[in-house]
Amino acid sequence: MLPRSVDTIAAIATAHGRSGVGVIRISGHGIAALANEILGKLPIARHATYSNFMDEKGDVIDQGIALFFPAPHSYTGEDVLELQGHGGPAVMQLLLNRCLDLGARLAQPGEFTRRAFLNDKLDLAQAESVADLIEANTSEAARSAVRSLSGEFSATIHELIEQLIHLRMLVEAMLDFPEEEVDVIDIDRRDVLLNEIQLSLRQTLDRAKQGSLLREGAHVVIAGQPNVGKSSLLNRLSGEDIALVSNIPGTTRDVIRQAIQIRGVPLHILDTAGLRESQDDVENMGIALTHKTIRHADLILLLLDAKFGLTQHDQAILEDLPTDIPRLLVFNKVDLAKKAATSEVRVSDPIVYISAKTGEGLEELCDKLLKSVGWRDQESGTFMARERHLRSLTRAQSHLNNAETVLHSMELFAEELRLAQTYLSEITGEFTSDDLLGEIFSRFCIGK
Numbered sequence: 462m463l464p465r466s467v468d469t470i471a472a473i474a475t476a477h478g479r480s481g482v483g484v485i486r487i488s489g490h491g492i493a494a495l496a497n498e499i500l501g502k503l504p505i506a507r508h509a510t511y512s513n514f515m516d517e518k519g520d521v522i523d524q525g526i527a528l529f530f531p532a533p534h535s536y537t538g539e540d541v542l543e544l545q546g547h548g549g550p551a552v553m554q555l556l557l558n559r560c561l562d563l564g565a566r567l568a569q570p571g572e573f574t575r576r577a578f579l580n581d582k583l584d585l586a587q588a589e590s591v592a593d594l595i596e597a598n599t600s601e602a603a604r605s606a607v608r609s610l611s612g613e614f615s616a617t618i619h620e621l622i623e624q625l626i627h628l629r630m631l632v633e634a635m636l637d638f639p640e641e642e643v644d645v646i647d648i649d650r651r652d653v654l655l656n657e658i659q660l661s662l663r664q665t666l667d668r669a670k671q672g673s674l675l676r677e678g679a680h681v682v683i684a685g686q687p688n689v690g691k692s693s694l695l696n697r698l699s700g701e702d703i704a705l706v707s708n709i710p711g712t713t714r715d716v717i718r719q720a721i722q723i724r725g726v727p728l729h730i731l732d733t734a735g736l737r738e739s740q741d742d743v744e745n746m747g748i749a750l751t752h753k754t755i756r757h758a759d760l761i762l763l764l765l766d767a768k769f770g771l772t773q774h775d776q777a778i779l780e781d782l783p784t785d786i787p788r789l790l791v792f793n794k795v796d797l798a799k800k801a802a803t804s805e806v807r808v809s810d811p812i813v814y815i816s817a818k819t820g821e822g823l824e825e826l827c828d829k830l831l832k833s834v835g836w837r838d839q840e841s842g843t844f845m846a847r848e849r850h851l852r853s854l855t856r857a858q859s860h861l862n863n864a865e866t867v868l869h870s871m872e873l874f875a876e877e878l879r880l881a882q883t884y885l886s887e888i889t890g891e892f893t894s895d896d897l898l899g900e901i902f903s904r905f906c907i908g909k
Contacts, residue, residue, distance in 0.1 A: 469495065470568035471560040473553050480548030485556050487565055488573060492540040495563045496529065504529040514544060514556055522559060523552050537573055538580025571902030578890065585890025586615050586850070593676060593845045601725030602675040606845040614844040617665050618888050624661065625882045628654040632875045659861050666854045669846035670835065676845055678727035679834040682755050685764035686774060690793040693817035694764060695719060695732040716754050723827050726836050760787050760833050767792040767814060787833045791826065793817050850888050857884040
């Protein structure tokens with residue numbers, strides 16, 4: 462565990478640039494002396510106090526609101542002073558320098574939140590959700606981050622841990638007796654408890670995966686032959702003319718990326734060069750880049766011409782696509798198709814018919830696209846989960862599955878339960894290495 466700091470830290474808590482209001486945040490044990498120098502007094506706790514902010518000569522740097530939060534009832538759990546003045550970069554820097562001259566030091570990235578974690582104001586999952594809420598790009602992502610910040614994710618993890626502890630207590634009690642004296646009722650109870658925990662963990666992992674999708678977004682690659690409307694579809698999905706549209710084959714030669722959101726879910730759409738044999742060296746470079754991009758996709762939209770259906774060339778492209786990446790077959794230009802050439806298509810991948818030009822079928826495309834990347838609307842909400850959360854949940858699930866295979870050996874069964882609990886405890890920070898904590902908080906902004 463990182464050591465608790467005793468020094469006073471300060472930072473500009475508002476974003477860089479000009480704004481109506483700027484905030485300097487100060488936390489530590491030297492707040493009273495610092496406040497006397499800048500404000501002439503220590504403000505009344507939790508009362509907004511209008512004050513002059515003074516320099517070392519007694520001249521006014523700025524005027525604004527001072528707020529004092531005494532420990533432990535503050536964000537960091539330490540004495541905290543916030544100075545809210547005008548948000549010009551120059552005046553904010555003058556006021557910050559005044560704090561530093563009085564003995565405070567510049568806060569490291571995420572240090573305020575790290576102190577909140579070390580002082581038991583937040584657990585690690587809640588602390589991470591602070592950064593996730595700041596960085597949220599969609600309303601759904603913001604709501605998910607708020608749920609995690611309020612402790613909903615942590616409470617679910619703690620409930621799983623309590624269930625595991627209860628099962629471990631039963632197993633340890635069974636280990637204290639000879640095997641022939643173990644009651645059948647205890648064995649049945651053990652199996653029921655294990656099944657309940659496995660079910661709860663599967664549900665939690667499912668919700669966490671949804672939250673991870675909200676946080677990271679999904680990479681969707683649009684692939685297909687030249688002139689099937691890939692760039693037109695990108696423009697239709699993004700709502701603006703991002704890609705050049707032309708009837709000349711091979712117009713798109715580089716990968717064009719555009720971040721969009723569909724129903725609150727962030728997506729990274731990538732338009733690629735048409736897949737065909739070409740004698741143009743530059744176009745072949747673009748085709749090679751297309752294949753490389755496809756291998757890193759979360760979903761492949763294989764675009765086809767509805768007038769011709771699934772041609773032999775399309776079939777060759779389809780067979781060449783990675784089998785471990787979901788595919789969605791999108792038949793475009795239905796507004797130009799005189800007959801349903803796609804009606805004879807026999808493939809296992811989901812199919813949708815659209816017109817990128819008119820927008821026909823776009824709603825169905827959005828439905829199937831979200832479903833294909835793993836998004837499902839959930840009444841119970843999602844958690845803003847990170848990759849490390851998913852890894853810990855998956856490892857805990859693996860150990861519970863292992864436990865089910867060693868029911869004949871109570872010692873091995875107990876060890877698998879212990880390991881599962883350890884990985885769950887990593888999520889909230891009960892068992893976390895200092896290196897991991899340093900990496901997590903270093904990604905925060907300075908004022909948090």
